[in-house]
Amino acid sequence: MLESWRWYGDLDDISLPEIRQTGAKGIVTALHEVPYGQVWDRELIAKRRHRIEAADLVWSVCESLPVHEDIKRGSGNLNCLFENYRQSMANLASEGVKIICYNFMPLLDWTRTDLTAPVSSGGTCLRFSAIRMAAFEIHMLGREKAEADYPADVVEKAAQYYVGMTADDQKQLLDAIMSGLPGAFDRYDIQGLKQVLRTYEGIEQDELRTNYARFLKEVIPAAEELGILLCVHPDDPPRDILGLPRIVSNMEDIAWIMNAYDSPSNGLTLCAGSLGANPENDVPAIAAKFAERIHFAHLRNVRKDADGSFEEAAHLEGDTDMVALVSVLIKENARRLKNAKTDFLGIPFRPDHGHELLSDIGRCSIPGYPLIGRMKGLAEIRGVVHAVESLSGNGGSFDLPQGF
Incomplete structure (x- = not known):
């Protein structure tokens, strides 16, 4: 090969x-x-x-x-x-x-919630956290019916996680998710993402x-x-x-x-x-x-x-x-x-x-x-x-x- x-x-x-x-x-x-x-x-x-x-x-x-x-x-x-x-x-x-x-x-070409998740032996990796993604969709984005896409325990933990998020935490999460947008062009804030999602x-x-x-x-x-x-x-x-x-x-x-x-x-x-x-x-x-x-x-x-x-x-x-x-x-x-x-x-x-x-x-x-x-x-x-x-x-x- x-x-x-x-x-x-x-x-x-x-x-x-x-x-x-x-x-x-x-x-x-x-x-x-x-x-x-x-x-x-x-x-x-x-x-x-x-x-x-x-x-x-x-x-x-x-x-x-x-x-x-x-x-x-x-x-x-x-x-x-x-x-x-x-x-x-x-x-x-x-x-x-x-x-x-x-x-x-x-x-999105790909979706991750963490771009530098620690690896036990040292170094970092990409990670997708269902809890963080649920926190983003349900609480930061406020997407209607988003709760239905996650198990009840994930929804509950996402709510708890969101309460503890700082402004920097929210920015890092948004930046990680936006990294999955292709090419070198559009990156959205919350309002921009809501607007483009409406086109679908x-x-x-x-x-x-x-x-x-x-x-x-x-x-x-x-x-x-x-x-x-x-x-x-x-x-x-x-x-x-x-x-x-x-x-x-x-x-x-x-x-x-x-x-x-x-x-x-x-x-x-x-x-x-x-x-x-x-x-x-x-x-x-x-x-x-x-x-x-x-x-x-x-x-x-x-x-x-x-x-x-x-x-x-x-x-x-x-x-x-x-x-x-x-x-x-x-x-x-x-x-x-x-x-x-x-x-x-x-x-x-x-x-x-x-x-x-x-x-x-x-x-x-x-x-x-x-x-x-x-x-x-x-x-x-x-x-x-x-x-x-x-x-x-x-x-x-x-x-x-x-x-x-």
Whole structure:
């Protein structure tokens, strides 16, 4: 498989030479500076590609070519937005970028309540606290019917937590949640968030699915012609947030998406952390079910609490069996290598997120994307890959998990 690394270009305090030292070969990046809905100019794409290649790396995945909120809401000048999306895909393909990760989450790309939660062995991690999120939705935001989205004991504890919050506590919580807004643009205060949430009023799961199906109908034929593989990222976390519906949260959702437009160009970004935050999701089983449609993988782990909270664990220490998951991906990667008609570099994967460790602390990296923590995760996954490949393909007798 192709070891890759997410890089935010000029917004990133981690340099390409530093990434090169991690051993990763592929770069996962995007033109984060371009406002949503606008065409990605081919010259800008080429400039980014040349910069990556000058560091002896390859632009392996575009993450992400964002879907405008109007497409998700089914409002506004959609024909223009679809045409711009298709043109951006064409410009990426012209520069050799053929895998595009995207998501269909309303408003937020991801949601956490703590960006620097302490880890017992030292360092920090990203965390989602159901109690803090409930305190935010019920008491800070005052969202109608928010109590119904949480267990009664969480609602009670959220009320107690809110009473003890200082103004600084409330600001830190709002800032953490707003960190999940994509790109380098809008960040909302409470009133601004209330206003933008109103634009989704009345949109339930069925309508969001209808809008998603239209998106696929508009862009997948163009992707097929361009040789592009689109791969949707699961919801993070895989549950409704802020009253917004989520439709990429479990095996049933993914099956619906794959069937909504049955094409190899309509694929999946297998994000172990996002899917793993739902206790009902068996991530290796999901990977096995949709193996042929996985075009990109995010490998990270989570440790879940009974109340719906979770934190990002070390890559090999959370609730997801990473060895079983990697075994599924290796098996699919071997199948593709055997059948490849052109140069195939392997299924790209990246160590998704990581703990802030050692010199990461105080460096002010993008939340979830430190240098040392991700390098540690990459090294651990690399070890798993080499062990599984050696035992299963070089004379060993390694047995893959039952059913894979």
